[in-house]
Amino acid sequence: MRAEIRKIQEMMESADYVTDAAIATSVHLAMSLKKPLLIEGHAGVGKTEVAKVMSRMLTTNLIRLQCYEGLDAAQALYEWNYPKQLLHIKLEESTDHSLAQKEAAIFSEPFLIRRPLLQAISQDGQPPVLLIDEIDRSDEEFEAFLLEILSDFQVTIPEIGTIKAIHAPYVILTSNRNRELSDALRRRCLYQWVDFPGFDKEIRIVLRKVPGVNERLARQISRFMETLRTLRLAKVPGVAETLDWAQALTSLHADHLDEELIAETLGCVLKDADDVRRFKRELASSGVSRFAPAEG
Amino acid sequence: MAPAVPRDLMTATLAFGQTLRAAGLPLTVSELMDAVRALEVIDLGDREEVYLGLRACLVARIEEVPAFDRCFEAFWKYHAEHGQSLDGLVSPAPTPPVAEPEHAGGGTPGAEKQASVALESWEEESEDTGEPLEVPGQSDREVLIDQDFSTFPAEDLDEVARLTILIAKRLARRVSRRRRPTRRGGIVDLRRSMRANLMKAEIIELRRRERRRRKVKLVLLCDVSGSMDLYSRFLLQFLYALQNAFGRVETFTFATRLTRVTEQLKGPSYKLALRRLTDVRDFSGGTRIGESLQEFNRTWGHLVNRHTIVIVLSDGWDTGEPEVLSAEMLSLRRKAGRVMWLNPLLGNPSYEPLTRGMAAALPLVDHFAAAHNLASLRDLASHLRLR
Numbered sequence: 001m002r003a004e005i006r007k008i009q010e011m012m013e014s015a016d017y018v019t020d021a022a023i024a025t026s027v028h029l030a031m032s033l034k035k036p037l038l039i040e041g042h043a044g045v046g047k048t049e050v051a052k053v054m055s056r057m058l059t060t061n062l063i064r065l066q067c068y069e070g071l072d073a074a075q076a077l078y079e080w081n082y083p084k085q086l087l088h089i090k091l092e093e094s095t096d097h098s099l100a101q102k103e104a105a106i107f108s109e110p111f112l113i114r115r116p117l118l119q120a121i122s123q124d125g126q127p128p129v130l131l132i133d134e135i136d137r138s139d140e141e142f143e144a145f146l147l148e149i150l151s152d153f154q155v156t157i158p159e160i161g162t163i164k165a166i167h168a169p170y171v172i173l174t175s176n177r178n179r180e181l182s183d184a185l186r187r188r189c190l191y192q193w194v195d196f197p198g199f200d201k202e203i204r205i206v207l208r209k210v211p212g213v214n215e216r217l218a219r220q221i222s223r224f225m226e227t228l229r230t231l232r233l234a235k236v237p238g239v240a241e242t243l244d245w246a247q248a249l250t251s252l253h254a255d256h257l258d259e260e261l262i263a264e265t266l267g268c269v270l271k272d273a274d275d276v277r278r279f280k281r282e283l284a285s286s287g288v289s290r291f292a293p294a295e296g
Numbered sequence: 297m298a299p300a301v302p303r304d305l306m307t308a309t310l311a312f313g314q315t316l317r318a319a320g321l322p323l324t325v326s327e328l329m330d331a332v333r334a335l336e337v338i339d340l341g342d343r344e345e346v347y348l349g350l351r352a353c354l355v356a357r358i359e360e361v362p363a364f365d366r367c368f369e370a371f372w373k374y375h376a377e378h379g380q381s382l383d384g385l386v387s388p389a390p391t392p393p394v395a396e397p398e399h400a401g402g403g404t405p406g407a408e409k410q411a412s413v414a415l416e417s418w419e420e421e422s423e424d425t426g427e428p429l430e431v432p433g434q435s436d437r438e439v440l441i442d443q444d445f446s447t448f449p450a451e452d453l454d455e456v457a458r459l460t461i462l463i464a465k466r467l468a469r470r471v472s473r474r475r476r477p478t479r480r481g482g483i484v485d486l487r488r489s490m491r492a493n494l495m496k497a498e499i500i501e502l503r504r505r506e507r508r509r510r511k512v513k514l515v516l517l518c519d520v521s522g523s524m525d526l527y528s529r530f531l532l533q534f535l536y537a538l539q540n541a542f543g544r545v546e547t548f549t550f551a552t553r554l555t556r557v558t559e560q561l562k563g564p565s566y567k568l569a570l571r572r573l574t575d576v577r578d579f580s581g582g583t584r585i586g587e588s589l590q591e592f593n594r595t596w597g598h599l600v601n602r603h604t605i606v607i608v609l610s611d612g613w614d615t616g617e618p619e620v621l622s623a624e625m626l627s628l629r630r631k632a633g634r635v636m637w638l639n640p641l642l643g644n645p646s647y648e649p650l651t652r653g654m655a656a657a658l659p660l661v662d663h664f665a666a667a668h669n670l671a672s673l674r675d676l677a678s679h680l681r682l683r
Contacts, residue, residue: 001344002337033334140544188326
């Protein structure tokens, strides 16, 4: 294994992010090839965390663009500061500046509000990490617009001119697959699918993130989650649910799982009425030992 | 500085790329160049690392991983057996299929191919760019408009295809609208207001623009089983046109199993799209609508939300269990903004939805309509809205 990749993995672990070789390798490639990295996976598997750890590793800024339906260039790229422009016009009222002068004044840099994409492009010094979070929530038009930005990292503002990045930022995109992204965007990025953690990884996560949890309980919880995720659920519980549950069980001073405890705390894990019904049916037919074997 | 990748390894990587293309991954040239660059910065002796590195570069969606894994196995075997000399890999690699032009990353070897493909694309293309399109529905077209798809003589097919495309484009325009300036109502457009009032020192006259409408997405599920044969070629053309005229469409076909064909349908030429479709199409005889919908809900359910219109195009001849169909329709209906069922047989005045499948699905459908002729496709426009 390359030293760089091992180092990335170590730094992620020391930042309390339990990771594996796949994620470390793709982060290493994103940094050395300077390619955007698209991370897909279910909600709550720690996709966003990758960007945070990366910025810490590079000791550079993290600039985050949270996507949502209806996100447009004014929110993502730049906007003029209208109140400030108004105030300026008011203050200039008594002067005899020409229309052209007034216009040049209020459409200049001090009146520009830099949104995340412009910030990421126009940063001096070290290139930042640009996190474009939940890109699947934005519209197709925005995706096309983003593709343009990602290909040449330059922006033209009609009133000012073209701004071009000196160093292209490191770009991380995350998606929960609420919408299928276009092939054009996908094939421009490096790709990493982050799955639900396996049994061993989940134990490590629980032990790392839940203070006071005992190892036996952590093992039982992870086994339970592993089995639970094999049922056909409408909302498959993620790592966040595992941690909530482990936290709840720990504060109840539980040191092992039993049927009663599971029934009382099931709300931490299953959040859909149909799923709860399905689980109870499975529990009734195959018994609690399938989900929580005595020897975890 | 890492040592440059040996020439053989580069050739081997390109050959690997061709194997992957043959396995269905629409790789771009720039992805392959990335893969070569990636090999410079990873440990070539570490199988796991080479695998992970190449996968990060060459795979673009989780569904491509199984194919990648199979091909990688072969790639690595040669790599291990031949050390750095990978001639063995290059020769037995299957001949690559011609790269699809839409992924051409500049300077591809398929450049001259691309030119000929462009010529193949619809001749109608140039006519289509004019905005106020004559929407079919008048005069001499009337005959075609109302004629059942299954009865068209061969010489009319081109004309029908053209009209289908026009209808799809009109539908798409109806659903997707951009924000435009408007006189009243809507939200204040500060940028334009500021400009308009520069010399007045106060905002006197507000400029407005349309409030953003809720974006509607379409999910099309088209039955391509034997019983639909007479209709499916028209409907596929319709799906193709809709896919390319309107961005937010996901298209699936089904007979006994479900196939996502969104990517296959994209592109400037219907002929090419059709060729790509035949590669993935499920030609088997029966129809399992319930199971296909179940598959859709399980694998692609995340595409449906309350801004989605789901359109099922099928005659309702289901050889599966009607209980499965109604359960899956119910689950679709809960999530979607609107569920429509288009049935070509409904064009026949004596048709009654008595097949078990149709009877099971019907109560759960928001809009049930015919899809047997051009007029029925045209009339869809007024129903393409959310509940």
